[in-house]
Structure formats: C-alpha cells, structure tokens
Amino acid sequence: EEPPVIAAAADLQFALTEIAERFTQETGRTVRLSFGSSGNFHRQIREGGPFEMYLSADESYVLDLAKEGLTRDEGALYAVGRIVLIVPPGSPLKADGSLKDLAAALEAGSVKKFAIANPEHAPYGRAARGALKAAGLWDKIKDKLVLGENVSQAAQFATSGSAQGGIIAYSLALSPKVSALGKYDLIPAEGHDPLRQRAVLTKKAGETAKAFYSFVQTPDARAAFKRYGFVLPEEK
Amino acid sequence: MDWTALRLSLTLGLWTIAILLPIGIVVGQWLAWGRFRGKALAEAMLALPLVLPPTVLGYYLLVSLGAHSPLGQAFESLFGQGLVFSFSGLVVASVLVNLPFAIQPMQRAFEAIPSEVREAAACCGMSRWRMLIHIDLPLAWPGILTAMVLSFTHTLGEFGVVLMVGGSIPGETKTIAVAIYDRVQAFDDGAAGTMAALLLALSFATIGVSYALTNRRQGR
Amino acid sequence: MDWTALRLSLTLGLWTIAILLPIGIVVGQWLAWGRFRGKALAEAMLALPLVLPPTVLGYYLLVSLGAHSPLGQAFESLFGQGLVFSFSGLVVASVLVNLPFAIQPMQRAFEAIPSEVREAAACCGMSRWRMLIHIDLPLAWPGILTAMVLSFTHTLGEFGVVLMVGGSIPGETKTIAVAIYDRVQAFDDGAAGTMAALLLALSFATIGVSYALTNRRQGR
C-alpha cells in the first residue's frame, strides 16, 4: 500500500512536516504531504483527487465538501490562525500590532506599498482586511496594497524591501527565515474573523490516514501547532 | 535536493517532447504544406493554450479530464486508473500546453524547405517515409530542435497546470518546479536556490550540447 | 468583466513585443549569422528563463529588481519610481521571460534566408538598413510573426512572474490573467469563464487575422 497523500494548507508547511515525522517515528507508518492552496485542494477533491485527508486553512471549504458528501464527516478544528504586522528593516513603520503606527504613517504618507494576501480568496487576506477595516484604515490603505496570491507571497512582498510592511500569518512570521527579514507584532484576534482551520478525512481515507487524523489531534501534535504559531481551538 | 522531483520533471519533459515530436511533425507539415480554407484559424487556435493563465487552464483541464468527464471516464475504464492526479495526466496536460511551442517552430522550419528540393526527392522515387527521414527532418532540424528545446524547458518550469492537474503528489506528480516553488513559499531560499541552480545547470548543459551538435552537423 | 485588467494585459503584451521585436531581430541575426566560440552556450543560455517555475523566477526578479537591488535603485533614481510593483517592472519581467520565444524563432527564420540572396542584396548596394527592411525582414517574416505571437500570447497568459513582480495592483499591475485566476480562486467560475472566453476570442481573432494577412502576402 502506498502511503496516503495528505492535502494541507500552505501555512502548515513547518508544523505539519514536524508532526508527520513524529508520526512516522511513533507508528512506523508514513504519509505523503502535499502543501498548496486550500482552494485548489477543494477543487481537486471534488474532481476525485486522491487525497485521504484534507487540512484546510479555511473551514468553509471543509464544510462545503462535507455537504457534498465527499468527506467522512465535518472533521475537526485543529488550529486557529493568527496574523501579525511585519515590517522589514529600514521601513518607516514600527512593528505595532495595534496598527496605530500604521495609521500615523499613512497620514504622513510614508507608506507607499503594503502587502497582504488577496482577500478575494485567501483566508489570511480576508483576516488582514478585517483587521485593517476594524482599525479604520482600509479606505486609506486600499490603493497602496500589493496582493499576494497566498499569504506566503504576501510575506515575500512584505519583506522584499519594496513594500513598507504587510500583514501575514503568525505561523510564517515565527519561522526563523522570515523572522530574520523583519520585525513583527501580533495583531489582536478580536479585530478580525477567526481563521478556523479544519481537518477532515475524505471518503478515500485508509488506515494510515485515519491514524494520522487521530495523531494530529493528540496533545503532542497540538503542542507542535502551538509552537508554530497556531492558537489551539480550546484556547479561544 | 529533491531528486525524486528532479527525475520526475526530466521524465515528464522527455515524455512530453517524445509525444510532441510526432505531433509537431505531422501538424507542422500539414500547416506548412496544406492548402485549405481556415488555415489561419487553425494556426491561431494552436496558440490559444498560451493565452490562459496556467492555473486556470489547469483547472479547466482538471474538469474536462477529471473523473466526472467523459474523457476521464473513458481513460479510467481503459487503463483502470484516472487521468488526473497521475503521471499520465501530467503528460497529457503538458503536451496540450506545449502544443504552440512544438508546432509553430516546426511549421516554419518545414515551410522553409525549398519546394524544388522536395520535388527532386519525389523524382528520386523517395517514399513519403524516406523523404521524411532523409529530406524533411534533416533540413528542418534546427527548427525542430528549437521546438523541442522550448517545449522541454517550458515543461521543466511549468507549474500552474502541473500543480492543478497533478495535485503535487510526491513521487508521482510533484515535479521539481513544484518542489522549488514549495521551498520558495516556505522561505527556504537555500534549498530553493540549490535546486534552481542544479536545474539550470542541467538544462544549460543539455541544451548547450544539443545546439553544439546541431551547429556542427550543419557545418556552421 | 474586468475591462481595466484586459486593457492592461493588452498594453503589456504590446509593449513586450514592441521591445522584443528589435531585441529579437538584433540577437536573432547575431546568433544566425555570427560565428563565434560558445555560440551554442549563448543559445542555451537564452532558453533558461523557461526552466524555472514562473513564480520562482518572479521571486528572483522581485529580489534583483527590488528597492534594495542596484538595478532597482538605479531605476528609482532615474524615474523617481520603483521597478517592482509597477507597470514598468511588469514590462521588464515580461520581456525577460519571453526572450526565448522571441529570439529562437527569429534566429531560425534568419538562418533560413539563403546566403546567396543576401549576397545579391549586398551586390545591389543595399546598406545594412535597406537590406534589413527589404530583404531580411520580409523573408524572415513568418518566423518573426511566430515569435511575436508566442510572446504576445504567453504574456497574456503569464501569471506567476507578473503577480510576483507586479503585486496585483488594480489598474497598474493586475492583468487579466491575474483577474481570471482570482475569480477562479474565489470560486466565481461564471465570471472567470466569461473573462476567459472573451480573452480567448480576442486573441483568436487577433492572431487569426495576422496569420491570414501573412499567408496572403506570402502568396500561399
């Protein structure tokens, strides 16, 4: 039997890789991880994709699939994402999660470009838009936005030096490579809709996938998620 | 370094040009020498796979080759395996996407063969097949090589369609392009850089050698 | 229908081929007729932009054209505006990415001009410039057209590099390809389908007409 393919949102790159390694150590079974856009996986599963488990960055995708009867159940929340404001070195902005400094800088006109993920389809983009709207900055910053296809690209924009800052996933900001490229500060979770991330077993799930699904919900795994910047569902 | 992905990409590239070579020759010759109404439209049609963003094209392919589509079902009942999310699906997608790169340069190359040379070959009693081997292919060779190089390199770098149709399954549909992309997305510039450099070096060497051989053969 | 994005894409496509046309002609002729060591390597080098996945190439461009890069700084001090996240940056990126499509078919087309015809032109006293206008371009025209069509359509559909370098700013760097992609990602298949269909129809018409005109001119 080939190891099952697990479709996972791109923001789980670091966390899930570690969890999968641990899973292999403990159970002797392996899984194949495929990271990508949650939306793409959603379509692929609908088109008969061979994924046995699906970890989406946006729970609505999972619920959709559940409605269509392509999953075993509605799955389980495994994490809630947080967002941060990140500023690269040399930026006039301060890393201030309350976005007050951003407001001032916008007034001063020192912000030329500001990176977020595309709110039309990326969950972290929607959260960023929510936070900016809550801070009353959306209309002022709208014309200065550069939009990443996903949050990773938004982070690349934000740290490229060509933008003065951006809003990205906490999980990304925590990774050593990104944190070296700029300072960041958590944006209060109250400002935006929660980024509820849901995992589910598809109808194709086999024994290993089922085991992995359970493993992802063990305290060990949860600790790993936490370490990589995810809030655990209970903590909400 | 993700060797599996690299091997997969090279295999995919080779399969793609292996399939495109005969298609390009047949369609290229047909467009070069055929006289029919709507030829310009046929030529234009062939450029269209390029117009759509790869991911979108990939999505349309996913739907039209997928398990619910007649094509996908036919393939599944024949080979017991779906077309999408499999290496075969990648090959099909890759071939479709690269059609313009393969056909157009070949068409031009065939057009450039002086008609009297082909007439002379016919008067030498060469069958269509011998003419192809001894006249058409050698004379159109630089154009065919260009077609192959463009298709091969484009397949190596192709990413949107491959990701969509293939689903990035390690060892099966996760090509080196996807692997590099993943590394870049993960801010793992080091690994991405290594893979990119190796891929570039490898392609550079392969293409350089084919061009060098062709240049020598042409006696230039 | 995102008309702004469509206009932007067409403008980008036209700029790209407008810049690539002279580059392709100069480099294509140089590769076709020049005799120098390492020609095969130069040819291979030109295929390399295709090898990397577009997003990755875009990322490298983002870094090397960005505000911290010498190139980006030079451009900024000259034009008071950065190269990335701007239309100019898109044009630069687009030109780079399409180099192989522009140069290789042109090179082959120039190679196919019989040397005696160019010798005769020289003996008719044609200056280099008149020779270009009256001999080289007309005779290489089908290949040049292929180069232009491949570059133009590829620019329309290009998405990875454009997104990375441009940042999807509506009216400035959000091309129709990005718009269609966004609609697909947002599960708005209807809008995506409409835009895709329109884009395809438009490209089909443009390319069809150019091929038809060329075919007629060539008297085929």
Add this chain to the structure above:
Amino acid sequence: MSGELKVSLHQTGPIPLKLDFACQPGEVLALFGPSGSGKSTVLRAIAGLYQPEEGRVSCAEACWQDSARSIFLKPQQRQVGLVFQNYALFPHMTALGNVMAAMGHLPQSERGKRAANLLSRMGLMNEAQDRRPSALSGGQQQRVAVARALARDPQVLLLDEPFSALDALRKNELLPFIAKLAREVKIPVIYVSHAMDEVLRLADTLVLLEQGRVAASGPLEEVLSDIRLKPLTGRYDAGSVMHAVIEGHDEAYQLTHLNLKDGTRLKVGRVDAPKGSQVRLRIHARDVGLALTPPWDISIQNILPCMVAEISQSESHLADVLLKTGENGEGSPLWSQVTRFSVAQLGLRPSSRVYAMIKAMSIARSDLAELS
C-alpha cells in the same frame, strides 16, 4: 520494362499548353524553343510535378496521368529521372549522398559503389564527391544532378538543359554517354537545350515549342531541313541530314569512307564504328560550296556531282540552294548556302549541274551520330 512515352497536354492558362508527342524507347527527343515557351513546364508535367488542366501521359502500358479518368500518379510512382534546370540538389548531402538518395531501389550495400561510379563517369572525382553542393562549382553541381537522375534507373529520362554550365570538353565527354545510355537502356529521353550543337549530337526527334504549342515536330533531319523554321531553330541555319554506310577506314590518314544511298562516296574523319555500320551525317548548308567544274588540286576532299533543285533568295546576302546529289539529281537532298552574288556569278538556275564541295572536316565529329 520501359516503353513508348506518350504525352498530350492541353490548357489555356496560366501557362498555355497545347501539345501532343510521343517518344520511343531508345529515342532522344529534343524539346527546343525560345525562353519561356514552356519546355520546363512540359518536363514537370511528365514527371508529375505539374498538373495541367487536361492531360494524358502514359509510359509503356502504364497510364501516368489521364485527366478524363482523374488519374494522376505521384512523381514517386512514375520512375522518371529528371535533371532540374536549377539542379535542385539536396543541400545537406554530399555529392555522393545526393546520388545515393536516388537509389532507394538498390540494396544499401551497392549504392555507395554505384554512386561513386556514376559520379566518376561525370568527371567528379573523389575529393569533390564528399563535398556538399554549396562547396561545388556550378558545373560540378550540374553533373551531380545528372548523376542523380541516372541513379534511379529511370524508365524515362528528362533532361532540362543538363549541360548548360559545362565547358565544351566536358560536354564532348558526356553527350555521347547520354546518347549511348538512351540506346543501351532503351528508354525514351527528352532533352531540353538551347545549344543546337548539343541537340544535333543527341537528338533523333525534334519538337519545336512556341508559347506552349508545338510549332513543328518530327525527325531531327526533317525539322532542321525546313528552312521556314529558321527563326525558331536560330542561327544554326538549315542543313541536310543523310544516312550513309561505312565502307571502310583509312587508318594511315585516320579517315573513314562512307557510301551514301545513291552510291556517292564521302570521306570523313575516322568514325569509331565497324565497316558496314549505318551512320547519320549532318551537313551544314553553309559548309557546302558550289563549283561549276570539278575542282582539282584543292584540300576539299568531297566533291559531289549534283543538280540544283531549287534556289530561295533572301533579302540578305545569302541564298539557299537545294541540291539533289547525283549526276541527274537522283540522290538525296543537300542544302547549300552561298552568297546571292555567287548565284549570279555562276549563273545558277534550277536543273543547273554543279559540284558540291564539302570539306572533310566540316562534317564535324559532333555532327556525326551513329544510327542504332
């Protein structure tokens, strides 16, 4: 197996064509006519490279084209050897490769040797055989083209000005080769040339084309003897063609004695054929001088008693005098071209008795073609 080639082509445009002719195996038919009269087009139509509106082409029993029955065989199925006017060599192959490419019908192992052989026959030696056409001179390319046409072992040989780029010496070597080949292999040969001397040496039959129409056709001797066709046959003015039998050879002086049908004897340069062979002589009208009494002590060897049959005066300084050989004009017709002044001076009139003087060497070797 080869056989008679029958050609009938008719169309009004874009290239007007209106012609019917046939060519027997072993026969060399010359297609002659001004530039643009359609000679190459006719050859292309026979080879299957051009399809006129209406046409019938057949070779031996095989029908190659019949527009009435919608038959049109491809060039590959016609087994013709065609030398293109512009050679049309394969630019990527060596001279040897070009010739071998036409040997698809032979086993691989024989091709190289036969091709090298053919090329040597054409005077293209080893070193040049391995060069591509672009590194060969015009005449060398032309010879490769001829070798390639022969390499196919064709049932019909079509030669479009095959020696136009060759010097006289080479031509003198190759023309007899073609003539011999046609006779030995017994295939119809159609020969297009602007050089009347080539036509004279090779052809049996002449088809004169003018704007795609046959202006005249028939045995070479008849057409060329027809003074009215002079504007078409060009400055190689009329002459006479005679059949003769070799009576013997004079080895010491390298002469051959010939007997005309009427018993008249002629001396010509040594002909390489056994006693008793039939030969064909062409005697240029302008090489025939006239005398009223048999001249003696002159270098002109052939002095034939003749009777004047007809005198046609022109506006120029020349007059054409038709003679009949023999004391009483009972022999073959013989044309003489002299000045009008001489006609007056000698008082020539029809039925005058004269002596025709033909220099032995004016029957040039090249005009001396053997008959079967």
Add this chain to the structure above:
Amino acid sequence: MSGELKVSLHQTGPIPLKLDFACQPGEVLALFGPSGSGKSTVLRAIAGLYQPEEGRVSCAEACWQDSARSIFLKPQQRQVGLVFQNYALFPHMTALGNVMAAMGHLPQSERGKRAANLLSRMGLMNEAQDRRPSALSGGQQQRVAVARALARDPQVLLLDEPFSALDALRKNELLPFIAKLAREVKIPVIYVSHAMDEVLRLADTLVLLEQGRVAASGPLEEVLSDIRLKPLTGRYDAGSVMHAVIEGHDEAYQLTHLNLKDGTRLKVGRVDAPKGSQVRLRIHARDVGLALTPPWDISIQNILPCMVAEISQSESHLADVLLKTGENGEGSPLWSQVTRFSVAQLGLRPSSRVYAMIKAMSIARSDLAELS
C-alpha cells in the same frame, strides 16, 4: 567615374588561386576555363563576397582589397554589378521589384520607369515583370538577374554565365547590347562563359583559367590563335583574327568589301558600319580550304594567295597549317585546318605557295565584332 580594374588573387587552399590580370574601362574580358577552374570564385572575390588569403583588387583610384594593408571593402562599397551563376533573385519580389531593389542610388520616382525599361530591353514584357521569380522560366529569371546587375549603374560589371539559359535568338539580341554598353559606359566588364561563340562576339581580352591559375591571357585573337591552347579553348579550334578596314558596300548583293592590312581584299556579308571603319574578323581554321592553283567558277568568293609557314600534324585525321597571306607570305598569319590526307595529296611543305579559300559566309556575322 570608373577606371581600370586590377585583380591579383593568391591562395593555396581550399580553392587554389593564382592569378593577376587587369581590365580597362570599355574592355570586355572573358574568363574562360573548364568547370571548377575557379571562375565564379574570381568574380566573387572581385565583388567582395569571397576573401582569398592574399589579394589586391583595385578599381580606378580606389583600392577595394589589399590583404597586405588589411583592406577589405564590403560588396556594398564596391559598386559592382554581378550576375550570379544561379541568378540569386529576391524570391519575395516581382521581377520589377528585383530590378528596382538595386536602384538605391536613384530617386524613388525614377526607379519604376527605369526598371521597366531595363526589363523590356531584356525582352521581359509587362505581364512577366509583375511575377515573382518562382513564376518565371529559367531564362526569364536569368534576364531579370542581368537587368538587376545593370540597374546599379555599376563601375565594374561581372557576368557569370549570364546567358546560359537563353535561346540563340535572345542571345543574339542581348550580346550586342552588353558589348555596346561596355563601350558606351566605359566600364570594365568581366564575362564568364562556356560558349565560345559568345566569347568571340563580346570579348577583347581572354583569360584562360586552369585550376585557379592563369594558363594564358592576352588579346582574344592572340590567345585563340595559339594552337597549343586548343585543349583549353575546346572544340572551337584555333582560328585567326585579323583587322580590316571597310572599303565599301555592295548594296545589290548585300556584301561588304574589306581590306586587310597587307592590301588583300575580302568579301563578307553586309556589315553595318560606314566605309573606313575598322573591323575585327575571326576566321575559323576549319573554314579555310587550300588550293594549289586559284580555283575559278566556284561559289567561294575569297581566294587569297598565301605561303605555308608551318604545318603541325596531329595523330587524328587533321593537320593545322599556318599560312601567311600575300604572294610571298608578307601578310597576316592565317590558320587553316585540313586533313593530313590533303597535306600529303597536295604535297604541302613550309614555303609552298597556296591559295586559301574562305567562304564569304563562313565569316559569320557573330564572329564579326566591330573595333571601337
């Protein structure tokens, strides 16, 4: 302003070249030699399309190439008109467009008319002028190539077998045109041809090439009179070239009376030149018969008393007899070719007195070239 063309080319390989020659303005220099001897290569080197290892080419005051001084001008800077052996027409332009393309030096408005004019001179009429090369016959293409070479108003005209694909009639129209042009425009003309009759009509000087080396060169008459060069000049065997003055015309019989330098008189067909003009005659050796006593009542009009200077016997049936005109051999040299049998029969020896018989019409019009 044009001037003398001086050419000196030397290299050992890959195409061996070793030649020096010069060509004056108004002079037609024929380059003659077997296929592959390097004729086209020489023209290409003069035009700047081929660069031999060592070479000097200069025209008038301008140095076009000097390998010693590393000078090598591009073809564009040389102002030559070159007719390529294979035409090399521009395939995408009509015949007219091809010719106009060489008229960069003329104002746009004049080009069309002049080009049409040139093409008409070449016998290519309106309808054909608007066709592309692919829709023209071989000979028509060749004429376009000649028109194009002339269109540039060149300082040097280089013609590589420019009429090889033309029928005799057309050639007869075009050869005098070229000859006249060379003289009127006063430019050096280099003419490559395998057809000796063309060379005879056009050329003043002959350069014989053999494997890239000059085997002989000099005034046409000298080189052609040299019997040792027969293997190179081909079957157009030796002949004599004489200078003569027109003494008068016989309008009734359309004859022209000529006076040789030594006072001998000759009759030839009407020459279109006024009394007193100098003309050049070429008399083929094989057209000269010999007699011991002056023949009478014969059609041969020109009977010249001569003395035998030299007899060279060959292995064939022929002997070459060098005569000197005049009772005591005080005049010009005249070659006669007779059978060895005749030499024996007439008992010819050096210093024998003989009469040379030259048929009036054997001085063919085409061999009669005017001198300046």
